[in-house]
Amino acid sequence: MTDRTSVGAHRHSLATKHLCAAAYLDRGFRDRVLDEVYHHPELAVAPNPGADAEPVLGHMLHARQLDVMQQSLLAALLLLALIIPEIDKRVFIIGLVVWLGLGLVLVALETTLNATPAQRRNRVASLLTGRNALTLIIFGVAVTAAIAYVSSLSNYDWLQSEDGTIFAVFWLLLLSGCAIGFGAARARRLAVIAAGTEPDSTGRVKSIGSAQRSTVVTYAASRLPFVGSGQNITTWQFALVVRSREEGGPDPEIDPVDLNRHIKDRVATLGEASKGSERLPGLDLSDRVYVSGRDVDAPVLRPSQLRDSGYAFNDIAGVQRDPTTPVRHYLRCELVSWDGELVTTIYCHFALQGECLYVEFSSYLLPPTPDRYHVFKRDGGLRDHALFWEGARSSAMMPVDLVRSPFDTIASALRGIRNSIRNGFGGDQSELEDCGALVGVRELGIGSDRQNYFQSRDSVKYTGILERQILAGLTEYLREHGVDTAELEERVMAIVNHGVINYGDMAAGAVGQGANVTAGSIGGGSQGTVKGGRR
Numbered sequence: 001m002t003d004r005t006s007v008g009a010h011r012h013s014l015a016t017k018h019l020c021a022a023a024y025l026d027r028g029f030r031d032r033v034l035d036e037v038y039h040h041p042e043l044a045v046a047p048n049p050g051a052d053a054e055p056v057l058g059h060m061l062h063a064r065q066l067d068v069m070q071q072s073l074l075a076a077l078l079l080l081a082l083i084i085p086e087i088d089k090r091v092f093i094i095g096l097v098v099w100l101g102l103g104l105v106l107v108a109l110e111t112t113l114n115a116t117p118a119q120r121r122n123r124v125a126s127l128l129t130g131r132n133a134l135t136l137i138i139f140g141v142a143v144t145a146a147i148a149y150v151s152s153l154s155n156y157d158w159l160q161s162e163d164g165t166i167f168a169v170f171w172l173l174l175l176s177g178c179a180i181g182f183g184a185a186r187a188r189r190l191a192v193i194a195a196g197t198e199p200d201s202t203g204r205v206k207s208i209g210s211a212q213r214s215t216v217v218t219y220a221a222s223r224l225p226f227v228g229s230g231q232n233i234t235t236w237q238f239a240l241v242v243r244s245r246e247e248g249g250p251d252p253e254i255d256p257v258d259l260n261r262h263i264k265d266r267v268a269t270l271g272e273a274s275k276g277s278e279r280l281p282g283l284d285l286s287d288r289v290y291v292s293g294r295d296v297d298a299p300v301l302r303p304s305q306l307r308d309s310g311y312a313f314n315d316i317a318g319v320q321r322d323p324t325t326p327v328r329h330y331l332r333c334e335l336v337s338w339d340g341e342l343v344t345t346i347y348c349h350f351a352l353q354g355e356c357l358y359v360e361f362s363s364y365l366l367p368p369t370p371d372r373y374h375v376f377k378r379d380g381g382l383r384d385h386a387l388f389w390e391g392a393r394s395s396a397m398m399p400v401d402l403v404r405s406p407f408d409t410i411a412s413a414l415r416g417i418r419n420s421i422r423n424g425f426g427g428d429q430s431e432l433e434d435c436g437a438l439v440g441v442r443e444l445g446i447g448s449d450r451q452n453y454f455q456s457r458d459s460v461k462y463t464g465i466l467e468r469q470i471l472a473g474l475t476e477y478l479r480e481h482g483v484d485t486a487e488l489e490e491r492v493m494a495i496v497n498h499g500v501i502n503y504g505d506m507a508a509g510a511v512g513q514g515a516n517v518t519a520g521s522i523g524g525g526s527q528g529t530v531k532g533g534r535r
Contacts, residue, residue: 011052012196015340018373019056019445020193023063024186025373030060033441039419041204042432044218044299045211046228046440049366050282050340053441054209058199062189068412070182074405077178081171088164095172096399103396175402179395186394194376212440214301215316216289220436225290225328228440229345230366233463237360238491242352245484252482254357256350257317259477260287260331263348266473267333267466280462282336287316287329288347293436295326323351323358335462338452341368343442344459346466359474363463368455370447468496 010016023030037045038057045053081087192199201209219227244252264285271283289303296309306313311327313319319329333346343366351358471492478485 010048010050010336010340011055013051013336013340014338014376015369015442015445016051016055017193017376018341018369019051019441020059021190021375022369022373022445023056023060024066024189025375026370027067029445030063033057033444034060034064035415035419036439036444037441038204038208040438043220043435044293044437045208045214046219046437046443047217048212048228048440048442049230049334049345050336050343051442051445052209053212054201054205055198056441057205057208058201059189059193061202061205062199063186066182066185066189068409070178070401071405071408071412073178074175074402075409077171077175078402078405084167086164087167087171089168091165091168092171095168096402099172100397100399103399175398176395179398183394190375211299211301215287216291216300216303216305218291218293218296218299218436220438221292221294221434223436223438225292225330226345226347226362226364227437228443229347229364230343230443230446231364233344233363233365233459235360235362236495237358238495239354239356239358240488240491242355242357243484245479245482249482251355252478254352254478254481254483256320256352259350259474260320260329260348262477263350263470263473264331266476267469270465270469280335280465282334284334284336286332286334288332289316289319289327289329291327293432293434296435299435299437320350323353333466335466337458337462338368338455342366342455342458344462346463346470348470357478361467361470363459363467365456365459366442367446368452369445373445373447471495 033056037053038060081092082089217225217227219225224232242252242254244250264287268283268285270280273279289306291300291306293299296306298308300306300309303313303315303319306319306327311325313322313327316329319325319327328349331348331350333348335344335346336342337344345364345366347360347362347364349358349360475485475488475492478488
């Protein structure tokens with residue numbers, strides 16, 4: 001069952017637009033999304049809180065086609081430059097060296113002017129790692145050999161070969177035209193994103209767009225159940241003995257479905273502003289069912305489909321009332337703020353088992369997308385300077401792209417063959433050990449730089465607010481049903497005051513007449529001795 005309340009809710013958020021832009025700005029990110037999500041039809045699809053994967057994947061397919069065309073054209077031009085005898089190879093190589101030198105200066109200037117110190121370090125580090133580092137090393141060796149060869153010549157008669165020089169200059173101009181042309185094509189695609197126009201969706205893209213909002217989340221057993229939700233902020237749980245508030249009274253009867261509905265209705269009111277309080281932004285509540293890809297025969301979208309894997313469930317209520325199977329229900333509270341750039345997701349699980357009420361609470365954070373993807377203004381228009389620098393960087397590094405083009409062309413061909421084989425056998429899931437989702441598109445697009453102090457604090461704030469409201473709703477419900485809440489109130493105080501728990505070094509003492517202290521250290525690397533005293 002698809003959650004209709006959230007369909008298209010984040011279609012035009014800034015987070016979605018930034019991820020669409022990343023298709024043309026970040027080849028590594030685009031390849032990861034396509035290889036790990038799009039070209040795995042045999043696996044389930046992860047949720048994408050605060051963003052919509054459908055337009056993102058559409059732009060990524062367009063961007064990869066554009067890259068394949070550029071790589072193939074550059075590889076052909078490089079091959080022709082090497083085999084056409086009229087082209088003076090020495091002039092051609094020297095021209096590329098000068099081009100790269102000027103390009104590196106331009107990139108360094110852009111990094112200095114338009115980045116924070118942390119972003120500069122990250123960008124420099126990215127040039128020195130992975131495929132970029134290997135490319136620069138190969139190119140550096142080739143340039144060094146060329147310079148050594150030219151320097152060894154006793155005369156410069158080769159410069160007098162006007163025809164060869166003219167051909168070499170023409171080829172360099174042809175390459176510059178290629179760089180400008182493909183840069184303009186990418187700029188046009190970015191303008192399309194700004195205008196809100198979406199590419200045509202393929203059948204696979206549409207199925208991902210629908211599956212990302214499914215009621216049942218089939219997660220990979222190697223991952224936590226809340227795949228796609230980002231980084232864990234906090235998790236706590238406790239089991240409460242359900243006993244009557246009246247001594248000798250009958251044991252209260254608690255319905256987990258009714259309890260979940262009570263908590264959900266209470267939290268839902270926080271999405272609207274009251275007389276003395278502002279609303280919680282982008283609050284969306286829904287019931288979600290989670291099952292490992294190892295415990296079902298195929299990805300599951302609706303609770304009724306669980307019967308195909310041997311589970312006696314027809315609806316969510318059945319899952320809520322039976323916590324003994326690998327299928328688990330969670331109340332999902334999603335808060336989307338900063339126009340999709342910050343997503344805080346709370347998961348609550350209630351289970352009645354062993355004459356106890358088990359309560360579990362987890363909070364997750366999806367940080368903002370990388371700053372490099374932010375080529376749009378708050379109103380959705382393009383930032384002219386960001387577009388200019390992106391085009392300049394692309395043109396400046398054309399010599400590197402030229403050297404990489406034969407390898408990239410071969411890699412693209414092999415990737416295409418692999419994906420065709422994978423897609424061809426994607427419909428047969430009977431032999432899969434785990435058909436669960438591994439990662440979400442939005443989750444892959446997490447930035448490493450903090451863009452605003454209050455973004456990280458907002459997630460902590462929303463976690464604290466919902467934590468308190470859920471515990472208050474739980475206490476209220478149990479009281480109404482005659483449950484003794486004394487133990488619960490003690491646990492609530494421990495949870496609310498959990499900040500006093502120390503996970504490192506701590507010094508504490510008793511102050512005042514008759515005061516007591518109990519202190520200790522918890523966690524790896526902690527130091528301390530539990531002591532008590534009275535004055």
